[in-house]
Amino acid sequence: MTFSFKLARRLALNGLALAAGLGAVACSNDLPSDPGSTEDPTLSIAATTALGTRVKTTGNTNILDAPSRTGTVLGTQPKAAVGTLVGGPVKDSLGDNHIRWQVDFDSGVDGWLDRGRLTYSSTPAPLPAGTVATVEVTPTTYTVASRGTVQLAAVARDAGGSTLSGQTFAWASSNPTAVSVSSTGLVTDLQDTAPVTITATT
Structure with missing residues (x-):
C-alpha cells in the first residue's frame, strides 16, 4: 500500500514595533534632490x-x-x-x-x-525570527506492507530554512480508520485502502 505525506505550513503575523528616535534637527519629509x-x-x-x-x-x-x-x-x-x-x-x-x-x-x-x-503594497509581512514557516516530513512517500508500520520524522524550519529545535508536532491521518498515526509519528496500516495523507503541524 502506498502512503503519501504532505508538508504542513504555518505562517505567523509579523509583530508590530513602534520606533522611537532622538535628535535636535527639524526637517520635513521633502527631499528636493529627488x-x-x-x-x-x-x-x-x-x-x-x-x-x-x-x-x-x-x-x-x-x-x-x-x-x-x-x-x-x-x-x-x-x-x-x-x-x-x-x-x-x-x-x-x-x-x-x-x-x-x-x-x-x-x-x-x-x-x-x-x-x-x-x-x-501586496508584499506580505516577513515572519518574526524563530517562527515556524514549514514542517518537513520524511519519508515523503512510503509503501507499507499490509498491517505493517513505518516511523515518520518531522523537522520544523524558519523562513530562511534553518532548523528550529524543541518543536512539538501534532500528527493526523486523513483516514484514521484505515491508517493510524501515533503522537510520535508511528504510522500503522489497519486495513487496505487508497493512499492516505499523514500531516504534521506545530
Missing part, C-alpha cells in the same frame, strides 16, 4: 486605511519622529520600501496640514511620513 519624492495624490493611501495595512513608499522619503513637518529626521527610506501601518493618520493642523502615518518598515528606520508618499 524628483521621485514629489507627492502624487492619485497613488496615496486613503485616510480611512486600517492599521496593519501593508504599504510602500512612492519615492525617497525622510522619516520623522513625529507627525509634524517640524519633526526630527530619523533617516530615509528609498522608493518602494515596504512596511506596515502602525500609527495615524494624524493631520498637522498647526503646521502644513499634511496627513501623516507611522510605518514599521521591513528594514531600515521606522517613523512618520506623509500620506502622499505612501501607496498600497
Whole structure:
C-alpha cells in the first residue's frame, strides 16, 4: 500500500514595533534632490486605511519622529520600501496640514511620513525570527506492507530554512480508520485502502 505525506505550513503575523528616535534637527519629509519624492495624490493611501495595512513608499522619503513637518529626521527610506501601518493618520493642523502615518518598515528606520508618499503594497509581512514557516516530513512517500508500520520524522524550519529545535508536532491521518498515526509519528496500516495523507503541524 502506498502512503503519501504532505508538508504542513504555518505562517505567523509579523509583530508590530513602534520606533522611537532622538535628535535636535527639524526637517520635513521633502527631499528636493529627488524628483521621485514629489507627492502624487492619485497613488496615496486613503485616510480611512486600517492599521496593519501593508504599504510602500512612492519615492525617497525622510522619516520623522513625529507627525509634524517640524519633526526630527530619523533617516530615509528609498522608493518602494515596504512596511506596515502602525500609527495615524494624524493631520498637522498647526503646521502644513499634511496627513501623516507611522510605518514599521521591513528594514531600515521606522517613523512618520506623509500620506502622499505612501501607496498600497501586496508584499506580505516577513515572519518574526524563530517562527515556524514549514514542517518537513520524511519519508515523503512510503509503501507499507499490509498491517505493517513505518516511523515518520518531522523537522520544523524558519523562513530562511534553518532548523528550529524543541518543536512539538501534532500528527493526523486523513483516514484514521484505515491508517493510524501515533503522537510520535508511528504510522500503522489497519486495513487496505487508497493512499492516505499523514500531516504534521506545530
